[in-house]
Amino acid sequence: RKEVEQDPGPFNVPEGATVAFNCTYSNSASQSFFWYRQDCRKEPKLLMSVYSSGNEDGRFTAQLNRASQYISLLIRDSKLSDSATYLCVVWRSSASKIIFGSGTRLSIRP
């Protein structure tokens, strides 16, 4: 079983829709959580960090559920430019380990 698991998708949704992804992690000692965005044939870039209290950045909301060991990303009013792969990233300081999920592919259609 992978330490960080994501639904690979693809999610294909119309412009303006709301879409949500989940990511589960298996090690309860994980401490920091992030969402990165990767466009086709490009490098990953930080989208947002995920805090215990949840956090929002414009149309994007990230949540952390430590009890169930998952993080989520909600995108509201989706735009064509949101089409990308979204990578869930987890850091565990005890092992000095950063683990990337395989990514969830999102495609927004007009």
Add this chain to the structure above:
Amino acid sequence: NAGVTQTPKFQVLKTGQSMTLQCAQDMNHEYMSWYRQDPGMGLRLIHYSVGAGITDQGEVPNGYNVSRSTTEDFPLRLLSAAPSQTSVYFCASSVSQGRETQYFGPGTRLLVL
């Protein structure tokens, strides 16, 4: 600032050849790392460095060497290329490991025949 730069962008090698992938950053970051990305596997850590003169192995180090003689540069050497090393390679840097944003280079696409 150029950020993180990688060369070359593309490379084709024959089995058994060696080569060095270059990575440089101009943000004075202490932490640098190399990843490979394969379909369905996500990014996997090859080697990392927490500062000049200090390197350590990641998840998939076999077949690769690194050195860190300066803060700016972190080259990755393929000793004897194998078809299993066909992949996209990303270099990344950050202020420190873990909590900080990682900045990635544009990647090197490597094909080993």
